Amino acid sequence: PGEKQLESDRRMLRLRIKQLSRRLEKLRKQRNQGRASRRKATTPTVAVVGYTNAGKSTLFNRLTDSSVYSADKLFATLDPTLRRMQISKGQHIVLADTVGFIQDLPHDLIEAFHATLQETQEADVLLHVVDASDPNRDNNIEQVQAVLEQIDALEVPQIMVYNKIDQINTLPHVDLDSQGIIKQVWLSALNGDGQNLLIEALRQYFEHQVERLWLHLPPGEGGLRSELYRIGAVLQEFSDDQGYWQIEAEIPLNILNKFTEYQISEESVQRASL
Numbered sequence: 001p002g003e004k005q006l007e008s009d010r011r012m013l014r015l016r017i018k019q020l021s022r023r024l025e026k027l028r029k030q031r032n033q034g035r036a037s038r039r040k041a042t043t044p045t046v047a048v049v050g051y052t053n054a055g056k057s058t059l060f061n062r063l064t065d066s067s068v069y070s071a072d073k074l075f076a077t078l079d080p081t082l083r084r085m086q087i088s089k090g091q092h093i094v095l096a097d098t099v100g101f102i103q104d105l106p107h108d109l110i111e112a113f114h115a116t117l118q119e120t121q122e123a124d125v126l127l128h129v130v131d132a133s134d135p136n137r138d139n140n141i142e143q144v145q146a147v148l149e150q151i152d153a154l155e156v157p158q159i160m161v162y163n164k165i166d167q168i169n170t171l172p173h174v175d176l177d178s179q180g181i182i183k184q185v186w187l188s189a190l191n192g193d194g195q196n197l198l199i200e201a202l203r204q205y206f207e208h209q210v211e212r213l214w215l216h217l218p219p220g221e222g223g224l225r226s227e228l229y230r231i232g233a234v235l236q237e238f239s240d241d242q243g244y245w246q247i248e249a250e251i252p253l254n255i256l257n258k259f260t261e262y263q264i265s266e267e268s269v270q271r272a273s274l
Contacts, residue, residue: 043084044206044253047096047120047156049148050129051140055163059129059189060097063198082119088203091254096123121153124253125205127198128158132186133167159201160184165194172197181208203254210250214269215262219243224258 048056064083081097096119120126128144130137148154165172165188172194175184182201187194212235217225225245228234233249240246246269251259 043092043094043257044124045094045096045119045122046125046127046202047098047123048127048129049098049120049144050161051131051144054129054131054134054140055189056129057097059127059161059163060095062189062192062195064095087199087206088254091203091206093202093206096120117151117153120148120156121151123153123156124209125202126153126156126158127161129161129163129189131164132162132170133164157205159198159205161198162186163189166191174201181205206254207252209253211253211256212248212250213259214264214266215245215247215249215259216264216268217245217247217262221262224262227255227258 048060050056060081060083064085083095084092085095086092098117098120126148128141130141134140145154148156160183162184165186170186172188173186174182174197175186177183182197182204185194185198185201187198189195210233219242225247228247228249228251231252233251235248235250237245237247246264248269249259
C-alpha cells in the first residue's frame, strides 16, 4: 500500500508540474505581449524589487491604491502584477510588483519565476525597497544586488527606498547624488508618510532621461516644435518642400509620448535630405 501511495503521489506531482509549466508559459506570452504594447506606447516600466518582507507589495498598494496580496510570507507575490500610475500631468508609468528575493536564489526558482524576473530585467528603473528597521538591512541589500546580477538586471538604474521608517522613529526625507538627483527615499508604505517624495523621485528621474530620435512634424504642429526649442531638445533641423520640419532631438521620457507618432527612421531622413 505504501508503494502504491508513493506512486500516486508522484503522478499527482507530475500532473501539478505540468499544469504549472503551462501556466508559466501562458504568463510568459501575456507578459511579452504587454511589454511590446508598452514599448510601442513609450510607457516606462518601474519594477519594485527587494529582499523578502521588505514591504514591496505594501508600497505597491499604497502607490497604486490597489489591493495586491501582502503578507509576511516568502513568495507571497508569485507572478508580476502590473498597474498604470500617474506621476505627473501627462506622465504615466507601469509599476510592476515582483517576487521577494532571498539569499542565493536557486536556479530552479529563477526559471519558475521567469515572468516576474523578466519584468525586472526589462524595467527602465528599479525601486529597490529595503526594510530600514531590519538590523541586517545592509546584508539584505547585498543579497538583492547578487540576485540582480544572477538575472542580468544589475545594470538597470535603481532608486533606493528605505521603508518602515515608522518603526525606527525617522522622518520622511531624501538623499541626493552629486548632481542633486534623488537617489534614496525614506518613507513608510504602511501609513503613506514620504509617498510624495518617492513620486517626485520618479518624476525627476524620467525628466532627466532622454531619447534621441528624428521627427517629421507637419506645418500644423508648430506648438510641438516650439516646445522642443523651449526645452533645448533640438540638435538639428531642416524643412522639406511641403513645409514639414525634420528634427533630430533629445526628448525627455516624461513627454516622449507627445512626439512618437511623428517619429521617423534616420535612413528616411537621409533620403529626404538628398
